[in-house]
Amino acid sequence: MKLTRFFAALAAATALTAAASAQAREYSVSTVLSDAFPWGQAAQKWADLVNERSEGRITLRVYPNAQLVAGDQTKEFSAMRSGLIDMAVGSTINWSPQVPELNLFSLPFLMQNSADLDAITGGKPGEMAFAAIDKRGIVPLAWGENGFRELSNSVRPIQTPADLAGLKIRVVGSPLFQDTFTALGANPTQMSWADAKPALTTGAVDGQENPLSVFDVARIDQVGQKHLTLWHYMADPLIFAVNQRVWKGLPEADRELLRQAAIDAGKWEIELSRSLEAKRLDDIRARGVEVAELTDAQRQAFSDATASVREQWTPKIGEELVEAARQAIAQP
Ligand code: X2X
Secondary structure (H helix, E strand, C coil), X not given: CHHHHHHHHXXXXXXXXXXXXXXXXXXXXXXXXXXXXHHHXXXXXXXXXXXXXXXCCEEEEEECCCHHHCCXXXXXXXXXXXXXXXXXXXXXXXXXXXXXXXXXXXXXXXXXXXXXXXXXXXXXXXXXHHHHHHHCCEEEEEEEEEEEEEEEECCCCCCCHHHHCCCEEXXXXXXXXXXXXXXXXXXXXXXXXXXXXXXXHHCCCCEEEEEHHHHHHCCHHHXXXXXXXXXXXXXXXXXXXXEHHHHHCCCHHHHHHHHHHHHHHHHHHHHXXXXXXXXXHHHHHXXXXXXXXXXXXXXXXXXXXXXXXXXXXXXXXXXXXXHHHHHXXXXX
């Protein structure tokens, strides 16, 4: 009797294990930055939450440094759409060549601060941006954050557009950036993040723009970037997203699990990232970087100098979306 029960239990356990392993799945998740940065930590948090909540049934394997697209970060969205990559935590900048609506976040001096950014991502314009991604065969799940992008260079302090004249600035391979820095009188050069640090090291370029977290963790001060201007000219949110075929192949309960874990990981990362900003700035200053903070009037001069970029890019992004963003920002 006892033995029969033992065998029944064993059979049941074996069946359970078989069912679990039959369902066990692994998916690739692409990121540009590793888990030394908030960006990579966001993806790892997502993976950890999914692993925990699925009791090990679903594994998200994070591939940093845009390695699944050989470092070519502006190809990430296409690779995910074609199924080469299952999922990604990606920047709006890098996906904007395929999803023009995402250029909204790169419009220079549209947003002033995190409250403006949150008004966009958390409101109607955020929904419109997600709809634009969905329309192109990718399922967006949640927002994260790379951060407000600040300007650094090796040549001189920058407080006015004239100070930028002729400086070679590395920008991401997204056309809007070419226009912004050209309007400011600089000499923009497009290259991937993988190529940026070597180019700064050799002096092939004079400057770059990235969030403080990237400047801090990548030790951009060590490659001669002694001048930093806090101009908060734009911010790139991160988006947690899944290839549509992968999504459709998942049971409803797993979709919900993935979505909720992405929302939780994104919220966690945004808070973490923002809570570290002040300390990062202190550390950067302590390393001898000269930090310029702009007055409202100084910032306005940069905004005025890039008005043509906002004008020229608004129809490409969509008048309705840009207007929705302006309204969301203006709301008290
Ligand atoms: O390439 C960059 O500057 C980075 C790392 O911030 C992005 O991928 C947008």
